[in-house]
Amino acid sequence: MKLLGAVLVALALLVPGARGSEASRTCIFQTLSEADHGFCRGDLEVIYPEVGDVSCSYIPKCQGYRQKLSQEWGRPRVRFPWAKKNKKYVLVMVDPDSPNRANPRHRFWRHWLVSDILGSDLRVGRIKGKVLTDYSRPKPSRYSGYHRYQFRLYRQPTHQTVSLSPEEQDSLGTWDLKDFVDDFHLGQPVASTQFLTKNYKD
Structure with missing residues (x-):
């Protein structure tokens, strides 16, 4: 997806008369800086049907993608x-930059949490399991800059039941991810990735 976008832009610049209608409709998904790229490990894919895999990239403003991400998708x-195939996994989606990256006092903001995902489903991109936190769309506040939306995949220990405490269920923000991981002996993520986006009006 990302490579195709770059090729289309290159062709638009080289082919006479291609600028204008074709070039103006092309979006480039820029890859992350070296520091942020280091978080992406293990070939974890995050696929929104309209744009494909957004792992380790910035969500561009063109085509209204940032707005659609926060309001529609x-x-x-x-x-x-x-x-x-026969193992279970836990998927965590968090924003570590709430309310902004310079002062993340609400880290981690929990956007999605699913346990008991079968490996056979994960292989084909089906997230079926026990939903502990429903998916909530990325909605960075205005003027808060880029936020990282991180996906961490853990292997769930055999016979381990993963849950949230009543206090955790009552609040999405200021979630102690480390305590959660330690409590259920999840260890290090087997794979992780992230994308960056900011408020679509900025």
Whole structure:
């Protein structure tokens, strides 16, 4: 998807008369800076049907993509081709930059949490399991800059039941992700990725 976008832009610049109608409709999904790119490990894919895999990229403003992401699009398909078919996994989606990256006092803001996902489903991008937090769209506040939306995939220990405490259920913000991971012995993520976006009006 990202490579195709770059090729289309290059062709638009090289082919006479291609500027204007074709070039103006082309969007480039820029890859993240080296520092942010380092978070992306293990070939985890985050797929929104209208644009494809947005892993490790900025969501561009063109084509109204940022607005659609925050107002229209439902939850993405999350695919992990290396999942072990008979194992279970826990998927976490968080914003570590709430209310902004310079002062993330509400870190982590929980956007989606699903446990008991079968590896066979993960391989094809089906997130079926126990939904502990319903998916909520990325909606960065105006003038808060870029926010990272991180996806962390953990292997769920056999016979382990994962849940949220009543206090955690009452609040999405200021979630202690480390305590959650430690409480259920999830260890390090088997794969992780993120995309960056900001308020569509900025």
